[in-house]
Amino acid sequence: MLYYKTNGKILISKFKYDNLQPITENDARKTRGYIYVLNKQNPLYSRKTFCICHPSLMFLENEDINLLQKKDTQFNDIPKWILGKIKERKVVSINTEYPNWEEVLNYKHPQKWRINIIGLGDVGGTLLTGLRMLGGDCISSIGIYGNDMNGLMRWEYEANQIVDPFNEDNYPDVKIINESDIFDCDMFVFCASKNVPKVGSDVKDVRMAQFEENSKIINVYARKARESNFKGIFAVVSDPVDLLCKVAFLESNKDSDENMDFKGLSSDQIRGYGLGVMNARALYYSKQNPDTIYYANEGRAFGPHGEGLIIADSIQSYDEELSSYLTQKALNANMEVRKTGFKPYIAPALSSGALSIIATIKGKWHYSSTYMGGVFMGSKNRLNPSGTEIEALDMPDKLIKRIETTYQNLKSIL
Structure with missing residues (x-):
């Protein structure tokens, strides 16, 4: 050496x-x-x-x-x-x-993070609420940006009035920001979305239905991040999370002639927040079946927020059939909510969004998608001051094969 x-x-x-x-x-x-x-x-x-x-x-x-x-x-x-x-x-x-x-x-790791959110719809608004309520010890401010000024003013009013009357100082200040300031932060959270299928529609893969339109939106902000020389975390919450991360990486690293010069967002700056709720859904269903009750202590989630998801019932005693059962339950959980007549956004905004983002900031283990050789792949990881640490496990061959299949499928899409 x-x-x-x-x-x-x-x-x-x-x-x-x-x-x-x-x-x-x-x-x-x-x-x-x-x-x-x-x-x-x-x-x-x-x-x-x-x-x-x-x-x-x-x-x-x-x-x-x-x-x-x-x-x-x-x-x-x-x-x-x-x-x-x-x-x-x-x-x-x-x-x-x-x-x-x-x-x-x-590089200097932030002590308290400044977070900016774009997109204050169902997911973005709920995520903002979670960060305001739970992020006081690690978030200094939350900037909000969007096209609807009345909507922004509503969230500025409401969010800043979420207060424990005897602990009123321990909350991040929520403020409306200008477009020129969206990358003046430590973490940019992308919650903008278009073409979310309506409740009652027969769209089977709701997430992929949004890919084309959301790609166009994130393309714009990825290039703005490049122009701003942004050095913070570019967090993607909109669907399909993992593929939009890849779009952001590729588009931000193209020069004016569309050549890759890698002067934009580095792949390690981009993180996708979609796997947290899939783990939460698997956990919910595991508690309803005595054969999978141990998932909370032994299981893991891998892959995308959608088709290709991998739920492992246990790392130590992996069972293919039970793992497939939990995987299908987690995959179809959003459709179960839609059957009630409501969009399934509360658990994703909090489990994948607010809670996982706070865990990221605090350097705690959580689920998110990070870059693995051309693919943004969801797994358990944490962000240390020295960089991302991905949990490495001694896994059975059958589980590795499932992960490899998902990895190659994601790679073939983009």
Whole structure:
């Protein structure tokens, strides 16, 4: 391994960088802060940065669903002081094929986050309510933006009046923002949507029905994020979550001639919030069946918010039949709500949206979609100050096969 130092930061790589100052390992090991591992991969299929939480991630040759699988390989060639840093989550991977990779070295994790939301419909409004009520200790302000000024004023009035009378200071301030300010924040939350099928319609895949129109909308904001040189989290809540994340990534990284230059949103900046409610729905139905009551402690959810979803009844004692049962229950749960004459937006806005966003901010485990080699794939993960950490598990072959099938299907769509 080669060791470098720049602006007081310690860098490690297998590659030689002529523009960096070389140092010895003894000099490198003296640092008390983060260390940065430099890699070279095609930006189209890899993240700009992530948390190295296991030695196997130090010099990855490719990123795909292998990120979800636990590695038992011994790494005796890695110095103990680096292994210690990995255990402390103080090792950051950087892909130097991104043109602006050095910006990662100066990243500062927010103490309290400024959040801006676009789209104050059923989902956006409910999500805002959740963030206002529950985010006081981690969110400093919530900006709201949309085309309906009366609607915005209504939410500004109402949300700021959600108060515990004896704890009135512990709530993020909600304010209407201008279009020019939508990316002046730490997290941009995309809740805008068009063509949501009406209750009673015979559309089977409600989420995919919105893809074309919502792609056009997110395209605009992805390019605005590029123009604003946005460095925060671009959070996607609108359906279909996982595919819209990919649209945002691709469109923000095109220059004026439609060439990919990777000067827009890096893939690790984009997160999709749709899997949280699928886990919640699986949990709801698991409690109604004595054969699946253990899901809360042993089960996991993977994949998209919709077709291709994977619910595993248990990681330790995986049962294909019971897993398929819970998967179908979770997939069809929204249609059960529609049968009552209402749109199913409350649980998604809170389980996938507000609660998962707050967990992200706090660095807690949650479900969201992150980039895995060309696909935004939902899984359990957390956002550390050093970057995203994806939970890696020792999974049975049958479950891995299901995940691989979903992964390839998502890859083939976009």
